[in-house]
Amino acid sequence: MNQHLVQSVFGSIAKAGLDLLERRTGKPSTAKLVSLCKDLLSEKGEASGIALALEVHETYQALNDDGKLAFFTFLEEHMSPDPENVQSALDQYKLTPDSKNLEALILAAEPSRLELIRRMNMSPRGVHALVSMRIDLLRFVREHKNLVIVDNDFRNLFASWFNRGFLNLRRIDWKTPAHILEKLIAYESVHAITNWDDLRRRLAQDRRCYAFYHPALGEDEPLIFVEVALVDDLADNVQALLNLEDNIGDPQKVNTAIFYSINNCQPGLKGISLGNFLIKQVVADLKSELPNLKKFSTLSPVPGFVKWIRDTAYSHKDTPLRLMAIQTCEQLDQYKQGESTSLQKEMEIPLKKLCANYLVLTKSESGQVLNPVARFHLGNGAILERINWLGDTSVKGVTESAGLMVNYLYDIRYIETNHEAFVKKGEVICSTQVKSLLK
Amino acid sequence: MNQHLVQSVFGSIAKAGLDLLERRTGKPSTAKLVSLCKDLLSEKGEASGIALALEVHETYQALNDDGKLAFFTFLEEHMSPDPENVQSALDQYKLTPDSKNLEALILAAEPSRLELIRRMNMSPRGVHALVSMRIDLLRFVREHKNLVIVDNDFRNLFASWFNRGFLNLRRIDWKTPAHILEKLIAYESVHAITNWDDLRRRLAQDRRCYAFYHPALGEDEPLIFVEVALVDDLADNVQALLNLEDNIGDPQKVNTAIFYSINNCQPGLKGISLGNFLIKQVVADLKSELPNLKKFSTLSPVPGFVKWIRDTAYSHKDTPLRLMAIQTCEQLDQYKQGESTSLQKEMEIPLKKLCANYLVLTKSESGQVLNPVARFHLGNGAILERINWLGDTSVKGVTESAGLMVNYLYDIRYIETNHEAFVKKGEVICSTQVKSLLK
Amino acid sequence: MNQHLVQSVFGSIAKAGLDLLERRTGKPSTAKLVSLCKDLLSEKGEASGIALALEVHETYQALNDDGKLAFFTFLEEHMSPDPENVQSALDQYKLTPDSKNLEALILAAEPSRLELIRRMNMSPRGVHALVSMRIDLLRFVREHKNLVIVDNDFRNLFASWFNRGFLNLRRIDWKTPAHILEKLIAYESVHAITNWDDLRRRLAQDRRCYAFYHPALGEDEPLIFVEVALVDDLADNVQALLNLEDNIGDPQKVNTAIFYSINNCQPGLKGISLGNFLIKQVVADLKSELPNLKKFSTLSPVPGFVKWIRDTAYSHKDTPLRLMAIQTCEQLDQYKQGESTSLQKEMEIPLKKLCANYLVLTKSESGQVLNPVARFHLGNGAILERINWLGDTSVKGVTESAGLMVNYLYDIRYIETNHEAFVKKGEVICSTQVKSLLK
């Protein structure tokens, strides 16, 4: 079978000769890489797969961008299923619909690069190398849409390998090794960690941080982490949460867990569902550890909101919303951080109304909720609970989210139905308070 | 997409009603299980996959054999790719061969039960449950050949999950926890471990035992283990290797590692390539730890040999081989363990010649080497080095292998070419000594 | 200070010459050892103590018994405090009772071998070597009473080093490494572990085993272990507890923890109080883990009881007790295991009465309770709760304890007062039931 596969895949190469590839890239290395891949898929790969897989990775890593692009293009052009093969397997199966013919059909439609990627995984630190290879691929995909189909295979395989069942949840605290903590500083992009004192405060006893790990990536590589504040009542302002001067609270005595930041550490795992599982697992674990916790909610930014207000103001449809947007634009231009409390008060209601409209009613062309943060949490089954004016008064908070922060509430009892309503009917579940802003 | 998948899969069910299933099995539980699987594949599964997956496993485990068989039959009948869908996706792709249509084609040809199995993996101890589920499935497959295609999907997914890159090698010795050691006793089927003293001797400093583990199965579940004796020169007799009275040797001073037993601990992982990788990894590790080791060889039984001699004796073709077989049959009947040294001497050459014929020249209908042990080691790239008369004088050794034991030599330098010659041309690489037995 | 110490200690040696030592032992090695000890106590020891200490141990271990005895004799003769030095330090202190003179006095009265032992501890595995050295010493002490004072110093130092505060409690179960479990088999001397099945049953979920470890001896060396059975109500028969056929109980549903065996693994730690702490810690831990446990009791043998009956029968004092003893002796001679139920019934009351007399009223010359097991548990503050006829029907149980087994009850509330009454007034606290046997 494998012999067949190798021949069918590499037949076209044989014809044109590897020379061609060399000429195309001006370098012999992609040709060498392709030849190694051929070996890896052949009997040689069965006999000494680990050594060969290692050589494949080393050869790949030595390539420059042209060479890498040529390699991915090869994967796309020569290792996709061949429609003729699929058709003949399908005909055969229609004729005799037995197990053997079905298996042949399934196999004929499977891109052969899938088996190649699986074999590349055998080398020591193979997963590391593949995850890092996909970072390159994602970069190329932006300009070379034909590579999307190659990336799909990486993503599907990673989704299978990084299945929730294989992940380990670990708490990160001040006893965690420094080289891990350093990664938190590097990957926190929602509310930047300014220094080690800031980090330390975020790991004190009334704060929590949890991360998913995968055994094959090892203890040095968190995949994704979430930061939680244990406080009394729904937090409405993120600066207060991050205040270093704040007294450290008693986690046994508060009633609310606020998820105020979630970040991926592995760009090579883009598109693999991790955040959804992480939040729900942490909700479950906190619930069981601290029965005093009654509410689980995020405090989330509204990126794109200011841009949307401006777009609305400049739109051609003359709606009441547009008028509100025009006025708000002017106020935002006047607004200076920390000043003019009367202006602040004036702005509150219109901004909240605009925000409710933005989050609940504004959809993309494909019919999805436009705001990505809302889409993520609502898609997880959370409720749009509250919109907070002056929730993030940092420069970033004001310029992107007009200073608003939103609470998405995770209520385990309703997560399933919320999610179903959202996915099936596009329904955004929101609190009475938010609903009233829509009138 | 998932919604589509769920509807297309479960549409037929809906029509006939789950009642039918209940009537077929006389139990409501398979219907309930199928309904849970539907939820798991739907939005509900996305929202609360872990809890649902757990419920699926619990429901499955409560089924009796009829219920389980009905479930697997359902997987086969309703979750295989639909030829109509494949055809229409294929037509579309032929018309417009872009990424999107290719993806749709690949998806159409993928059995939807694959995604179901992946989601079942999310539950705590999901892998344990799936591996154990396949033990049931393999049992049914024997009589229900239609289920082969379902088992293929399990096997392919397991092959991806239990990829060499995800396995950990660990040494097992007398400091290993007793509940693991107990598994060695339970799963050793080549040369039974008679008691803890026997086990202890096999773990002394001149013996080695290594096992593969998978992180998701945890530290309590070895997958496969190999037992090695560090001795001087190629061992030709297994009783000598297992002798409790033998002095414990110095591993730094011997020149040969004898692999005398390899055993799977996970029947649910049948068909997943593990032994090949295990032997080669252990060869590499021993080589680097003990540079004094120059030869790596097995001491292996020849199961089926006695049966083959008798078949040959009763065959219709009147060849010299048949005459040799007839005579040997008589001698084997006379032969009593430990006795009649003149008979022993007489038997040696004919038996070895027959054995060489059996191992090298006797092929199955599909053209493969008939003896499974030979097929395994030759397929790994080993050489058929030596046939040893009186290599296993136990009752089992005499009745199955006519007392012969074989050395298959692993010489890293030639493994790749040996394997290639064996797989591509069916060539059995053997030593001059063995070749001379074929004349 | 050290220089002074070394000179004063080794002065006498210098005079006589190390030759003398050589002549005495016929071997140069003790002399070499003494010379190394001198170096270890000198500046050399300060500069390269670890290497020197290692050499001391290696030299010691190479000695034969004569050499070792000569070494310990040297420690006794030359490294005890010198009365003249003590007197002059004392005079000085009486004259000027200040800190400096007090320190000098304390130092003058401290045997210099204490510092030697401390320095010998610096070598890698120094504690192992010292504990093993004391095994030799204890052997010599039996015949060489002068060495008692040397052993006192070892014991005092070990008591300080193996202080409860430095010990770790660990549970031993079927997941414990085999080389540790093997030690349980080796050191269990109360109720021998007959094989690995027996051991496994003792580690099942309704049985417990705990051990103390010391960090410097490492994870391979348990110091002492206790075996506990979790059952319903006070156990009265040990064969029932050890029965392999018995169903495994649910530890959450029983009310009693029976301590049925406690054993030391380190003969070199003889006389260091470990068992007392171990039992109490396990009582506390079990209480907190399993609140369903209401009673904590031993099931203990009565070693020496049969001998005491015979001694009493042959004594000259013509008491009712003697008559009872005479009759019982005859019955014991007739008694055969498992037989003659009428004799069994007859024997019960007299045996229990004799036993109560033996345990409660029979004291040694120094006024202590004679039976060592009773002395240990009563000294820990336990209560003599019940005497069980046919509690141990093994050969050992019948020939040593006349088949009786005793429950000593640990009731945390009364441990302190019981212990105080026992130590101060020699009062044996017993239950009403036992008291009634004394009438």
Add this chain to the structure above:
Amino acid sequence: MNQHLVQSVFGSIAKAGLDLLERRTGKPSTAKLVSLCKDLLSEKGEASGIALALEVHETYQALNDDGKLAFFTFLEEHMSPDPENVQSALDQYKLTPDSKNLEALILAAEPSRLELIRRMNMSPRGVHALVSMRIDLLRFVREHKNLVIVDNDFRNLFASWFNRGFLNLRRIDWKTPAHILEKLIAYESVHAITNWDDLRRRLAQDRRCYAFYHPALGEDEPLIFVEVALVDDLADNVQALLNLEDNIGDPQKVNTAIFYSINNCQPGLKGISLGNFLIKQVVADLKSELPNLKKFSTLSPVPGFVKWIRDTAYSHKDTPLRLMAIQTCEQLDQYKQGESTSLQKEMEIPLKKLCANYLVLTKSESGQVLNPVARFHLGNGAILERINWLGDTSVKGVTESAGLMVNYLYDIRYIETNHEAFVKKGEVICSTQVKSLLK
């Protein structure tokens, strides 16, 4: 025995009544503490030592300074050996010099507080509490010289418990938990760690940090740590070593290990020999890990040097040294960091000569080398190898050490003889280069 001890110790208390103590401190708590100590030493302590020890610590920790001082004073006044008892034990022993009487004598001269401290160690985290108790004690000792004798007992016991044989060496690097790294920042007092970037540089691959740990204090509490730079040739300037911009070197390719800082983390372990063992162990470990390392040396400050120059300048003895000191004082006053290179050159030779005189020839009243850093390293057997002008140009370096830094060389081959010469004869071993500065 214990009863006797308790009575003799607490007899005097009984007479005066605990009231007295209360009146003296104005607080009932010291009296309560003393009473608990009495219980701990009595039978109660034997029965429930752990709980009692815990109560003792809690009571102690609740005391204010007056109460603590009263407690230590009690330990001094009432728990020292009684000269009368010592005399009578001594008389008895002189009369009958047997083991029993010797033991009684040793016991009579042992302060009873030693046993008290041992028992206080039994409580959970007992060692932590005792080490922290000694921090208090050391504070009181400064003004209450009578407490020296109490501190001696703590120190002696700690020396026995923190014996080299019980310590574990561990490497500290960037993978170490942050709460440990934080302690490095807190306790580094030689060359302050300014921030986490500074720390990180000190833990890069061409730097090393090692610490001793004690099992009873646990993995969170390093005792002492040493910082090492792996460089080429003897470093002569500490700012260069700590330069964050410096390229990270390859530890396999350099020839010298520079010990540039050693710090205690446990003020309660003052006077316990740890640094000596730490340096030598690290030298041995580095030697074996990196055979390329040929030299092991410190780069050390000369604290007290500037003060000594000024004292010499103001002294009455009109020596050439005084004249040199006077001139140097003037130059030091003129010297401004980073300036006047001609002055710098002028100062070099006189300063080095003065420094050689200070380190080699200047002794304290008790005849010891005056400079504490020199005393430590020379006492360890190191050689005074080189004096470096402008070795530390920080403000601290200039004001304390006149900008000089010294290399003390650890050459394992000569450590023993150097140490012996230094301790016995007060000889300072120095290189030819340093010797020439003394002329």
